[in-house]
Amino acid sequence: MNPIVHAELSWLGAQKLTDRRDRILVTLGGVLPDLDGLTLLGGEELYGKWHHVLTHGVLSALVISGALALMAKRKAPVFFLALAAFHLHLFCDLLGSGPGWPVHYLWPISAEEWSWSGQWDLASWQNSLIGLGATLAVLACALPFGRTAVELFSLKLDAKVVATLRKRFSRAP
Numbered sequence: 316m317n318p319i320v321h322a323e324l325s326w327l328g329a330q331k332l333t334d335r336r337d338r339i340l341v342t343l344g345g346v347l348p349d350l351d352g353l354t355l356l357g358g359e360e361l362y363g364k365w366h367h368v369l370t371h372g373v374l375s376a377l378v379i380s381g382a383l384a385l386m387a388k389r390k391a392p393v394f395f396l397a398l399a400a401f402h403l404h405l406f407c408d409l410l411g412s413g414p415g416w417p418v419h420y421l422w423p424i425s426a427e428e429w430s431w432s433g434q435w436d437l438a439s440w441q442n443s444l445i446g447l448g449a450t451l452a453v454l455a456c457a458l459p460f461g462r463t464a465v466e467l468f469s470l471k472l473d474a475k476v477v478a479t480l481r482k483r484f485s486r487a488p
Contacts, residue, residue, distance in 0.1 A: 316407040316442055321345050324407070325400035326464045328369035330456060337393050339467055340383040344397025347379050348404045367408065368419040376401045411435050411442045454480060 323346025329338040351369035355362040368398040371377070387393035395476050400443055409429065418429035435441050453464045457480040465473040 316404075316411050316445070317437070318346055318349055320442070320446045320449050321349070321404050321407065322467070323446075323453050323464055324403055326467065328400055328403070328453055329396055330471075331477070332389065332392060332396070334388045335389050335466055335470075337389055340387050340393050341400055342397040342467060344361065344380055344383055344463075345404045346398030347402055347418060348408075351471065367416060368422050371405055371408065372420045372422045373417045374407075374423070388439070407445075409434065411437065411439060411445070413437050457481060458484060 318364035322342055322345065325483060326347070328340045330337050332341065332482070348370050351364075351366050351371065352362070354365040368381070377396055380394050380401060383397045384390045384394035405420065408416070409418055409431060412434065414432075414434045415430075416434065417430035419426065420429050422428050454476075457463050457477040461477055461481075463473055463476050463480075465476050
């Protein structure tokens, strides 16, 4: 699954949090497993060897979620939501990162690979459908919550997106 969809799904899971900073931190919890994707800077061989290994496991989940919680206003909820977002990322990767692309959940304790035989390609209709659904759900948040994932980057721009969506889709007279 691509990082934008990971971010959207993670942001959606943070909607009960009232503080923007805490929602951003939870969103990071669902995106930061892909830190090991930076191995691409060392070449395709390094990327192929270490992506889904270095930061796609339980140890990284605990360290990243703990670090994010330390920066949060509501530490316990952010820890658990970031941990859930992290694991949702791993689940999505197991589903749709492509056949033969396992997750090394227990690394560095074990080199055991986790995968399943039904993995679909990254550029599959399933990932496209999940991405579309996530984007529509993010936009739908404008109506009840008065925000979209655009808040991750700009409150001013998010306010314009929300105003536009509310003007178009609000049922108020």
